[in-house]
Amino acid sequence: MKRCLIVDDSRVIRKVARRILEDMNFEIEEAGDGVEALQACRRRMPEAILLDWTMPVMTGIEFLKQLRQEPGGNAPVVVFCTTENDVEKIAEAIKAGADEYMMKPFDGDILHSKFSEAGLC
Amino acid sequence: MLTDAEFAYVAREVKARCGAQLTREMSNVATQRLSPLARREGYASASEFLNAARIKQDDKLWAAIAETLAPSDTRFFRDKGAFEELKTHILPDLYAKRGGGVRVWSAGCATGQEAYSLAMLVEDLRSEGMPSAEIVATDMSERLLDKARSGLYTQFEVQRGLPIRKLVQHFEKVGDLWRISDRLRARVSFEQHNLLQDPGMLGRFDIVLCRHVLSGFEPSMRAATLERIAGAMASDGVLVLGAGEAAPETQAFAPSPIQGVYVRDAAWARAAA
Numbered sequence: 001m002k003r004c005l006i007v008d009d010s011r012v013i014r015k016v017a018r019r020i021l022e023d024m025n026f027e028i029e030e031a032g033d034g035v036e037a038l039q040a041c042r043r044r045m046p047e048a049i050l051l052d053w054t055m056p057v058m059t060g061i062e063f064l065k066q067l068r069q070e071p072g073g074n075a076p077v078v079v080f081c082t083t084e085n086d087v088e089k090i091a092e093a094i095k096a097g098a099d100e101y102m103m104k105p106f107d108g109d110i111l112h113s114k115f116s117e118a119g120l121c
Numbered sequence: 122m123l124t125d126a127e128f129a130y131v132a133r134e135v136k137a138r139c140g141a142q143l144t145r146e147m148s149n150v151a152t153q154r155l156s157p158l159a160r161r162e163g164y165a166s167a168s169e170f171l172n173a174a175r176i177k178q179d180d181k182l183w184a185a186i187a188e189t190l191a192p193s194d195t196r197f198f199r200d201k202g203a204f205e206e207l208k209t210h211i212l213p214d215l216y217a218k219r220g221g222g223v224r225v226w227s228a229g230c231a232t233g234q235e236a237y238s239l240a241m242l243v244e245d246l247r248s249e250g251m252p253s254a255e256i257v258a259t260d261m262s263e264r265l266l267d268k269a270r271s272g273l274y275t276q277f278e279v280q281r282g283l284p285i286r287k288l289v290q291h292f293e294k295v296g297d298l299w300r301i302s303d304r305l306r307a308r309v310s311f312e313q314h315n316l317l318q319d320p321g322m323l324g325r326f327d328i329v330l331c332r333h334v335l336s337g338f339e340p341s342m343r344a345a346t347l348e349r350i351a352g353a354m355a356s357d358g359v360l361v362l363g364a365g366e367a368a369p370e371t372q373a374f375a376p377s378p379i380q381g382v383y384v385r386d387a388a389w390a391r392a393a394a
Binding site: 085086087090091100101102107109110113114116117 | 196201276277280281282284285286288289294
């Protein structure tokens, strides 16, 4: 079973994403910001990370840049999941090492499509 | 809510006019979809509107009803495997045979996602030094074609099947919507066409994609439609059906080693001539 770390400061978003991803046979771990997410990755690197952009303490983009410097940090497939929907922001995320990018609001169909694009299912 | 008799009547008319089969479970959806059309035409309810359409037998009105009720679900790069085959085998093989001038038909294109996915694929191959292809996309619904021609899609639509790099490469953001580039829009010509009619005026095609369009047709109607399509294809043309769709119930096509892909049978062409 593949593991997915959901990183979002919204408990509601984490809950919704968890329900969809569990139906897609992922084992789920959650983090409320970038720092918590980095700690989780250092404990055990997940196969996939669903990542919000705007969060307290450490943003998604800061987390992603740091993650890619960590030992084994290039391995996880990172899918952004954010309200940021400008082309410049998307390009910035790709440049920082994001594999796919999902704009909120989303539904199960979109999440499935994005994980499929990223080769996760 | 339509009565059973009203629904049976509208289902019969829609099937005769465009081949689409409406099942009893679609009765609620049919009422929901017909209500705005009924209001626009000045009727208080879908039932009243249908009754008037029955009495008038106005072809334009029935065309609008059929357009509204025929299924039109689509997405970018639907059935990724088919696009992979087009990119790695089908298009390069035809380019090699023809030296260019390949024509592709997206039959039953709805809001254009399949046609634009093809245009992106053709662009990718061009960047690898291959020739171009002409893409013709048809649907019976002018309403859907207008949207396809606009190249404007919602955030939900561009997130279904379209990889993010392709979105950034080929689209620009216009308010809350996303618009496909002029370059790709210029690659596709959209034409109104009902698959129950002869497609002769569209010209001859090397590849036809007719995916998830004929699934609801009865076998005999599906076979006749596929034979009309075969008549508009080159003798070695390639037909691509949707993932999981049944093989054509006609001798016009022979199976290929690729699932869902069929080759126009040259012998059938001679027999039919």
